[in-house]
Amino acid sequence: MLVFKSGKGFMYGVPTLTDVARLAGVSENTVSRVIRNKGPIADSTRTRVTSAIEELGYVPNRAAGSLASSGSMLMGVLLPSLSNIVFPEVLRGIHSALASTEYQALVGVTDYDALTEQGIVSSLLAWKPAAIIMTGFDHTDATRRMLENSRVRVAELMDIDAEPIDIAIGLSHRKAGYDSGRHLISRGYRRFGYVGHDWTADRRARKRYEGLCAALLEAGLTLKAEQRVDGPSSTIAGRDTLARLLTKKPDIEVVVFSNDDMAVGGFFHCLSAGIAVKEKLGLFGFNGLDIGQSLPAPLSTVRSNRFLIGQTAVEKLLESSERPLERQIVDTGYVIIEGATA
Amino acid sequence: MLVFKSGKGFMYGVPTLTDVARLAGVSENTVSRVIRNKGPIADSTRTRVTSAIEELGYVPNRAAGSLASSGSMLMGVLLPSLSNIVFPEVLRGIHSALASTEYQALVGVTDYDALTEQGIVSSLLAWKPAAIIMTGFDHTDATRRMLENSRVRVAELMDIDAEPIDIAIGLSHRKAGYDSGRHLISRGYRRFGYVGHDWTADRRARKRYEGLCAALLEAGLTLKAEQRVDGPSSTIAGRDTLARLLTKKPDIEVVVFSNDDMAVGGFFHCLSAGIAVKEKLGLFGFNGLDIGQSLPAPLSTVRSNRFLIGQTAVEKLLESSERPLERQIVDTGYVIIEGATA
DNA sequence: GGAAAATATGTTAGCGCTGAGATAATGTTT
DNA sequence: AAACATTATCTCAGCGCTAACATATTTTCC
Incomplete structure (x- = not known):
């Protein structure tokens, strides 16, 4: 390991600004300014300092810098x-x-x-x-x-x-939910279902839900069925929850999911249950995740630009x-x- | 804003250890020790200090702490x-x-x-x-x-x-690849294909590939076809790449993918192309991602415990x-x- | 009851850097 | 050549905290 002089004598270990300054034959402050690219520095000085830094393998101590500044x-x-x-x-x-x-x-x-x-x-x-x-x-x-x-x-x-x-x-999110509703209504859907996840944690999901409901209300419609799981969103949750929703209300035309994860799960359920997606049951997500877009039938959804x-x-x-x-x-x-x- | 005495007079702004110490009527060091739970502190002192901290809304400066220690x-x-x-x-x-x-x-x-x-x-x-x-x-x-x-x-x-x-x-990863190969061979598969992504970046995918090849070689087999995309793994890439592989070599029995993302894409391709997964074409991934397990047919894969x-x-x-x-x-x-x- | 041990607190000197202002070296103008 | 800018560098006092050690104060034990 390198041995060099520091503040109070010979030191083994991590070199400091002082060591660089000594080696380059300049003051500490000059080294500091070279490092931070601040104030005027003569080219020759800069070179001497940078090579001293190089030679010692000096790494500035951010804690010290942070404290000082x-x-x-x-x-x-x-x-x-x-x-x-x-x-x-x-x-x-x-x-x-x-x-x-x-x-x-x-x-x-x-x-x-x-x-x-x-x-x-x-x-x-x-x-x-x-x-x-x-x-x-x-x-x-x-x-x-x-x-x-x-x-x-x-x-x-x-x-x-x-x-x-x-x-x-x-x-x-409220507006995104609202627009989703408007969009689906304009596509001719009337019998809406909703599949969601826990929204005490995910407040934004709730806002989208409220937006959706507002759009429906405005068109004289209401949700025919809704089902929420406790816990976070996931593909599995979406799959199971759609299954449960359809057991209770089989005559839904379109299901809006709290997000794409849930919707992809819903898609998988349809696949397993032999439900023709879109013709028989529309699915709508939120986020525009890659996975949804790579499905055999790209998911209808809203792209949020995360x-x-x-x-x-x-x-x-x-x-x-x-x-x-x-x-x-x-x-x-x-x-x-x-x-x-x- | 609060006004209180600090080191050199009255100060506005963020309170420091000194301020807390002054308010609690103890030395700075004592406050420091209360905060860091170090060394013996009388209950009464601790209480005085913590309530001083509370009162001032003191937040320790980590940079200073880090520098000192x-x-x-x-x-x-x-x-x-x-x-x-x-x-x-x-x-x-x-x-x-x-x-x-x-x-x-x-x-x-x-x-x-x-x-x-x-x-x-x-x-x-x-x-x-x-x-x-x-x-x-x-x-x-x-x-x-x-x-x-x-x-x-x-x-x-x-x-x-x-x-x-x-x-x-x-x-x-080498062993995981090897074991995947052994597993599939023991399931009766003989005509292997491989679908992968760029492995200059992802060295581990390459190691799995090498392990797989070693297992095949040991059983007197070789990869009948392989196809790699430039770029990172993704569902879309898996889907397209499997399609390309099958165009070139339609008589593959099983495809090993560089990971689950790719394999899920492969699954989607089979879905679109009407290929009976497993009966007609086996698919095998790596990672054990949730998405793979929520597929209508849970993906055969290796669970890595990320x-x-x-x-x-x-x-x-x-x-x-x-x-x-x-x-x-x-x-x-x-x-x-x-x-x-x- | 007094020494030793255990407990609780204080004092002091930095940690390694940056900011502000002083100083020196150079160039420019009249 | 004096006066003034301009550019390059230095000096030095902290930033807010902690480690190490010194100093009470209390408890324990024979």
Whole structure:
């Protein structure tokens, strides 16, 4: 291992700024400025410093930097879950936008629990992150207060149906549900069923449901049957739940599912039960997942742009480190995918 | 906003340890010890301190803590991609194990690129993480050197077919491929096809392929046909690629896919093309994803325990902060799922 | 009852970096 | 050649916390 002089004598171990400065024959501050590309530096100096860094294999200590500058290149990310493919996709968008920057993601998973979220927010803030990305609008008062006091920029993703703390990025789930209903009604469907999952956790699913009901009501219709499972959405759950729904009400024309996972499960049920999809029973999902589109009959659904949401969040947050005067809402929109199942 | 006395006079803003100490009427160190639960503290003192913390809404500054103790409660996580569902599942395992601790995950995505990985490792190390979790064994020399010098604990996940830096957790993909082959041979299959994806990125898929070929060779057989797509695995890719394979060689009895995504796509192709799965054409995947098991005919495949891998990694790493003398290998195993497609 | 042990708290010196302002070296203008 | 910019560099005081050690204070035990 290398031996070199440091602050108070000979040291073994990790080299510091001081060591680099000594080797390059410049002051610590100059090294610091070379590293951070800040202020004017003579080319010759820069070269000497960079080669000293190279030679020592110096890696800056971010904790020290963060402490001195009371800021960090960290971006806090809070996701409700990683089980639902939607959130890894958001995270993918976040990472893709982060890739071209120096920022790094500090990720926490809340399990759809506002108190867990609160704890994570608190420990995130302890790192003085540049910004925090969270999901939805369900936060505890304490969480809101912490975020308020910290003055850190905050993006709330997925949903835009409420007033954000700072900036919201996503789509109107209520409207998406409503439009789904309108779309299906315009296709001639009248006898609607609904298959969903637990919506105490997934509030957005509920908003879509409400939008759907509003569209039906407006057309003088109602849901003829609905069935919800306890627990998260899954293909299996969709399959079983559609089966149960059809046992109770066999004369449904179209089923709207809480999301694509459920709908794909529904598709599989039809396959097993020999139900002609679309002719006999229409299926409609939400999200526009790949899996749905690769089905023998591409799923009729709504494309939510998860990747884009994550990506946009990062871009918007990095535009300015100060919260803008006006709360901002970015609608990433959605597209109804015709598909072949409804 | 609160006004209180700090180090050098009145300050507005975020309270520090000093403020808490002053309010509670104890020394800073005592507050620090209350927070970190270290050393003996009288109950009365603890109460005074915690209520001072409460009152001020004090949040410790981790950067300062990390600097002072030259360590952090961060765990670096490097994943090659988030597109392949497998890695979010590993991440889920990691988070689930982390949830009961104070540690937090600092996540980076390498895009299967060793140089990108190197850059991320370098910036991770800058935070003095407690440990680093990475995937596979393909690292640059510089990466190895940095990890070596830093002395942090390192887990290499997914694969156990090589010598780890510190600890490897996963399964033998070569053996899994081999066993798949043996299994299918024992089921009477003789005319094998293979449908895969780009394996310059996904080395493990290649190892499984090699294991499969070894099993065939041992039985005096060979692959009758194989088809690989450029690019990552996906349902669509599996579907199209199987179609192409069958055009070239229609008399295959069973197709082994590089993974479940591809195999599910293959299943969909059979559905569209009216090919009786299993009777006419066996399908075999790898991973044991939910989607494969929820197919009308559960996919025959191999269950890799991704969640467990992530979870085990964290547990093992936290067992000791020092690298053990012996490099360690943890085999999380795999299970052949009979399924109904082969 | 006094020494030793156990418990509870305080004091002090940094950890490695950055920000602000001082200083030095160079170039430009009159 | 003096006066002024401009550019490049240095000095130094912290950022907020923790480790190590020193100092009470109480308990235990013979």
